[in-house]
Amino acid sequence: MKRVTITEIADAVGLSRNTVSKALSGSPSVALETKTLIIKKALSLGYPSYRITMPKEMEEEDIDYSKRNNFLIITKRETSKFWNDLILGISDVINERNDNMQLYVVSPEDENDEYIPSELFDNVSGLFVLSVFKKSFLQRIMRYELPVVFFDSPTNSDEYLKYGDCIMPEGFNSVRKMVESLIKQGLKRFSFLGDTTYCNSILQRYLGYCAAINNRGLIIDADMQFTGPAPGKYYDPEEVESAIAKCTYTPDAIICANDDIAVMAYKVLKDRGLDIPKDIAITGFDNTDTAEYISPSLTTAAVHTTEIGRRLAMQLYNRMCEPGMPKELIHICSEVIERDSSKRRKLF
Numbered sequence: 001m002k003r004v005t006i007t008e009i010a011d012a013v014g015l016s017r018n019t020v021s022k023a024l025s026g027s028p029s030v031a032l033e034t035k036t037l038i039i040k041k042a043l044s045l046g047y048p049s050y051r052i053t054m055p056k057e058m059e060e061e062d063i064d065y066s067k068r069n070n071f072l073i074i075t076k077r078e079t080s081k082f083w084n085d086l087i088l089g090i091s092d093v094i095n096e097r098n099d100n101m102q103l104y105v106v107s108p109e110d111e112n113d114e115y116i117p118s119e120l121f122d123n124v125s126g127l128f129v130l131s132v133f134k135k136s137f138l139q140r141i142m143r144y145e146l147p148v149v150f151f152d153s154p155t156n157s158d159e160y161l162k163y164g165d166c167i168m169p170e171g172f173n174s175v176r177k178m179v180e181s182l183i184k185q186g187l188k189r190f191s192f193l194g195d196t197t198y199c200n201s202i203l204q205r206y207l208g209y210c211a212a213i214n215n216r217g218l219i220i221d222a223d224m225q226f227t228g229p230a231p232g233k234y235y236d237p238e239e240v241e242s243a244i245a246k247c248t249y250t251p252d253a254i255i256c257a258n259d260d261i262a263v264m265a266y267k268v269l270k271d272r273g274l275d276i277p278k279d280i281a282i283t284g285f286d287n288t289d290t291a292e293y294i295s296p297s298l299t300t301a302a303v304h305t306t307e308i309g310r311r312l313a314m315q316l317y318n319r320m321c322e323p324g325m326p327k328e329l330i331h332i333c334s335e336v337i338e339r340d341s342s343k344r345r346k347l348f
Helices: 006-013 017-024 032-045 081-096 108-113 135-142 172-184 200-215 237-245 259-271 289-293 305-321
Strands: 070-076 100-106 126-129 148-151 165-169 190-193 253-256 281-283 300-302 329-332 335-337
Touching: 006 017, 006 032, 017 032, 070 081, 081 100, 081 305, 126 135, 126 305, 148 305, 165 200, 165 305, 172 200, 172 253, 172 281, 172 300, 172 335, 190 200, 190 237, 237 259, 253 259, 259 281, 259 289, 305 329
Parallel strands: 070 100, 070 126, 126 148, 148 165, 165 329, 190 253, 253 281
Antiparallel strands: 300 335
C-alpha cells in the first residue's frame, strides 16, 4: 500500500503542510473545525489512525474508525502499584490516539505449557510484553510476527532485540551512585541481594554496584553476594531470610535489587536485633510508596513508571511507522533518592 504523506493531505485540503502536521499531532493552535476537516480527509486517504492524535470532540462522532489499532498487553500476574502505573501510562497514550487495548495475564502453568489462546491475536496491531518469559513461551508469541515492544529483557538482551525494541529503567549509574555515597561515609563491606540471572535490569544494578566497589579499590566478598538463581527471585521472604542467614558477618550495607526485597530484608534484620542504619545500611530500587513511609525511610532510586509506560506506547507507534529501522535498547533515567536507611554514622 502506498504511504500517504503530509504533503498529499495538505494538497487535498488546500492548507499548508505545517497546519496539517499540527492538526494531526493534536496541537491546540489549530481550530477544531480545521482539525476535523484535516483528520477526516487524512483517514479517507488511508493515513494510519495510530499517527493521529484524535480530539475528544471527534471521539463521539459517527465516523468509521474501522482502522483503529488494537493492542495486546501480555504480562504475568503482578499486582503492585509499579505494574499498575506502567499499564496506566500505556493506556493513556492509546486512549489519546483513540485506539484500543486488551490485557492478558499469563499464569505460571500456561507459561510452562507454552499456551496462549490464538484468538487473542485476531486483529491485533501490536504487542507490549511486560514481563520476562521463558524463551520457548516467547517464541510462541513471536510466531505471529507483530510489532512488539518489551519492558525489560533477559540478561542477554539480544534474545528480545531480534524481535523488537526493549525499554527499561536505567540501573547501573543509579546503584553506583548509591554505593559511592555509602563508601564516602566510610563503609567498606557490602552485600548484594537480588537475582541477577532473572532479567537485564537487575543485572545492570549489580554491575553498577560492582563498579562502585572496584573503582574504590575495595574487595567484593563472593560469599556475601546473593545473586541467584533463586526459585522465587528473592521475592519470597523465606529466600531473603535464608540469604541473610548465610552471611558470615554483618556487612556494613546490603544493596537490594528493589524495594520489595529491601522491605523483606528490613524485617529479617530487625528480627535479628540490628538497627537500621546504625548497625547496617540498606538501599532499594523503584521508589515504591512503602519506601517513603517505612521506618527508617528507604534510600532508593525513583523509576518514573507511568512515564515509562507512555514511552513504551510511543515506541510501538514509532516502530509501526518505521518497521525497517534498527531495533533499539532504551534505558530511561532513574533518580537516586537518599533517605534515612543509608545515613550511617561516620566510622573512624
